[in-house]
Amino acid sequence: MNRLFSSFRAFFAALLLITGTSVLAQDHGHGVEGHDDTHEAHAAHEAHDAHGEHGEHAESTDANAAHDDHGHHEEFVAGDFIIHHIADAHDIHLWGDLHIPLPIILYVEGAGPKIFMSSAFHGHGHGDKHAEVDGIDYTMHAEDGTTADGLAVISGQITAKSEGAVLEVLDFSITKSVFGMLVILALMVWMFIGMAGYYKKNPGKAPKGMANALEPLILFVRDEIAKPSIGDKADRYMPFLLTAFFFIFFCNLLGLVPFLGGFNVTGTIGVTVALATLVFLITNLSGNKHYWGHIFWPPGVPVPVKLILIPIEIVSIIMKPTVLMIRLTANISAGHIIILSFTSLIFIFGDNGNAIAAGSGIGVFSTAFMIFMYFLELLVAFLQAFVFTLLAAIYFGDATHDPAHH
């Protein structure tokens, strides 16, 4: 255990050492590339839609040249930079211009399911991106707002147009967060089925290796979360609690690994919505007479108070999982935002490369603080997994609690 722990420690120390530099390197790219959104570039792009990549590159080089002439025209906007990094995306942006394309899966009104890679989208920097597949024009919007066709869109949303007519689109793409989630789930299947195999092969023996590393966490979920909260019926809920705990914990850790494109799986609200919905369903489907009695006729209070409490209790059915969902997303996103904010400080003080001394000076301070934040985020990664699982367990416990037993 000790040896495992020290190798983990060495690994994390190495990560932390390179993190400061890597974040600098990654985002230096953003500053210098000077992604622009100028009308000229757009016009050029739209005119040469059919040119393909080579044409594109030529255009973008021109645009960059033009941008450099403009000097300070594009400011570094920390807010946009941070949101861009924590929001879900249709590809994985590693650094500079290096993107890993992901499958775009759309259900387009009248055209059925459409599957293509995100590399089909072309566009300049942070502006809207366009793709033309099977005669349908797709636009991936960069900003929240309203399109020329009067559609309200949010950043990252894909809209489709065919021969001038707007088509309704349902987006089932494997986005960055979905991809990260699938990777983590696959990793869990591999790890835990392997672990189960180890136990089958070595019955009654002390665990070794991965089983040894994971067993304390499994026991922690069982003995510190499930049993105190649910009691005798804990075994029924153990699979969900264990899966949720490890899923959240590993996704949180994945978000802290640099060079992987900054996954923010548990900070993506869609993922936590799914988890919270499951908690909601399990809680209410396993609710016993006593649980519903507490909601629709709270015992031990006068009737007028009951009338006040009933709506509150009913709202709380929805509110409890909603709070779970928001807490997890907000905490994980907040950690990323703080780390990115300290990164941004370097560029703000460095004035986009014009005040290198100030940038370097603040860089030392920012990096030190980021290292501290990384340690804090390691704690938060565990803590949020723990809190989510514990509260889910308490809700399950409330739903199945039998007062006659106590």
Place this chain on the structure above:
Amino acid sequence: MGALLTPALGTVVWASIAFLVVLFVLRRFAWGPILAALNDREASIAGALNEAEKVRKEMEELAASNENQLKEARAERDRMLREAREMADKLVADAKNTAREAADKEVAAAKDAIALERKAAIAELKSEVGNISLDIAERLLRDKLESNDEQKALVNRLIDESPLN
């Protein structure tokens, strides 16, 4: 900001499907066997601890019974020693008594014998005295003839010589 706060339909759908699939796969192939193995191991450890406790108690009992046996043995030994001593004392006393009785008997027999001897001696003495008296009387009678003085001196001498005193 909208993208951060709006749950994307695709993400929710994928997350739900993927999570549920993994949940069921892990429940069937991982959590079940792992939790069962952990329970089994805990049960076997608890069993082993109980067993150890039981053995320890047994050992204690054994030690206690050994101690008791030792005590009993010691008491038995003491008792046997005491009895042996008593028996020896009794034997000695008996022997002494027997010896005393025997001695007393001997003494009594000796006394009887002495008394008999004495009677015999006295009887012999009497007859001896008679004989001496007769002898004296005979010699007196014989000397009487010669002189009175001589007779008297003779009687006195004879009386002096006689072993009567």
